Amino acid sequence: MAENLTTTVSSKSQTVEINRALPTVVIGERINPTGRKKLQAELEAHNFNIAQHDASAQVLAGATILDVNAGVPDGDEPTLIQETIRAVMAVTDVPLCIDTADPDALAAALKIYEGKALVNSVNGETHSLEKMLPLVKEYGAAVIGLCMDDDGIPSLPEKRLAVAGKIIERAAKLGIPIEDVVIDPLVLTVSVDSNAAMLTLKTTELIVKEFGVNITMGASNVSFGLPDRSAINAAFMAMAIQAGLTCPITNPLDPDLAIAVLAADLAMGKDEWGDRWITAYRSRNKPA
Numbered sequence: 529m530a531e532n533l534t535t536t537v538s539s540k541s542q543t544v545e546i547n548r549a550l551p552t553v554v555i556g557e558r559i560n561p562t563g564r565k566k567l568q569a570e571l572e573a574h575n576f577n578i579a580q581h582d583a584s585a586q587v588l589a590g591a592t593i594l595d596v597n598a599g600v601p602d603g604d605e606p607t608l609i610q611e612t613i614r615a616v617m618a619v620t621d622v623p624l625c626i627d628t629a630d631p632d633a634l635a636a637a638l639k640i641y642e643g644k645a646l647v648n649s650v651n652g653e654t655h656s657l658e659k660m661l662p663l664v665k666e667y668g669a670a671v672i673g674l675c676m677d678d679d680g681i682p683s684l685p686e687k688r689l690a691v692a693g694k695i696i697e698r699a700a701k702l703g704i705p706i707e708d709v710v711i712d713p714l715v716l717t718v719s720v721d722s723n724a725a726m727l728t729l730k731t732t733e734l735i736v737k738e739f740g741v742n743i744t745m746g747a748s749n750v751s752f753g754l755p756d757r758s759a760i761n762a763a764f765m766a767m768a769i770q771a772g773l774t775c776p777i778t779n780p781l782d783p784d785l786a787i788a789v790l791a792a793d794l795a796m797g798k799d800e801w802g803d804r805w806i807t808a809y810r811s812r813n814k815p816a
C-alpha cells in the first residue's frame with residue numbers, strides 16, 4: 529500500500545492541498561463551452577461575462593479549483609484561453625486547472641498564469657507525452673494523466689493502471705515529482721456499458737494502492753443519456769470518494785452533488801466534528 533501523496537496547487541494568493549485524508553477538493557467544471565451554446569458564442573465574441581459569473585458562482589458553491597476550457601470550433605485557442613484565464617483571475621483567486629489538449633494553448637496559458645497550475649491533461653499517447661509534459665516541467669505545474677494511450681481506453685483495470693504507471697514514469701524522467709501527477713482513471717457512461725462505473729472504481733483502487741497519487745475524474749460522464757442525472761452522479765460520487773477519488777471535476781452548483789461530497793467526506797472521517805457538514809446545513813437553511 530503506497531503512502532497517500534499530497535498535490536499542491538496555487539494561485540497568486542491561495543494554496544490548495546489535495547490529499548486523501550483531507551476534505552475532497554471540488555474542481556468546478558462549468559467554464560467549458562462543450563455543450564453550452566451561450567458560453568461558446570460569448571467566448572467566440574471575446575466576451576467573458578458568463579465565464580466570470582460561473583467562476584464566482586462555483587467558488588461560492590464550494591469549488592476550490594476552477595477548470596478553464598476555451599476550446600471553441602475554429603477558435604484561436606491560445607489567445608482565447610489566455611483571455612479567459614485573465615478574466616477568471618480578475619474575479620476570483622482560486623487556483624486554476626487548465627483544460628486543453630493543444631500544446632500551443634497550454635504554453636500560452638502557463639505563460640500568463642500566476643501560480644502553480646494543474647494541467648488538464650496529458651495521456652499515455654506518444655504525442656501527448658512528448659509535447660505536453662515538457663511544458664508541465666518548464667512551468668513547475670502539476671498535471672492530470674488520463675488512463676488512455678495510442679491504443680485507446682483500455683477495458684481492463686490492470687491495463688489502465690499500466691497507462692498510469694507509464695505517465696508517472698515519463699514525468700519522473702523529466703523531473704516532475706510523482707506527487708504532482710494526478711491520475712484520471714476515466715469515467716464512461718453506464719447507459720452504454722453497464723460495467724463502466726465499476727471499472728472506474730476498480731481502476732481507482734488499484735492506482736491508489738500502487739502509487740498513492742491523487743485521483744480526479746469527470747464524474748458526471750457516468751450518467752450521460754439517462755434521466756435524473758444528478759441522482760446518479762451523486763451516488764457515484766460518494767462511491768468514487770470511497771474508492772479513492774480526491775479531486776473530482778464536477779458541477780458544484782448541483783445541490784445533490786455538493787451534498788453527496790460533504791456526506792461522503794463525513795462518512796470517510798474527512799470532516800472532524802462534522803464542522804463542514806453543519807456549516808453547509810446552516811447556510812442552506814439561513815432565513816431569507
Ligand code: THG
Nearest residue numbers: 557560562563564627648649672712745746748777
Ligand atoms: N476528465 C478530465 N477533464 C475533463 C473531463 C474528464 N474535462 C471536461 C469534462 N470531462 C468535465 N467537464 C464537464 C463540463 C460540462 C459537462 C460535463 C463535464 C456537462 N455539460 C452539460 C451537458 O453537456 O449536458 C451542459 C452544461 C449546462 O448548461 O449545464 O455536462 O472526464 N480530466
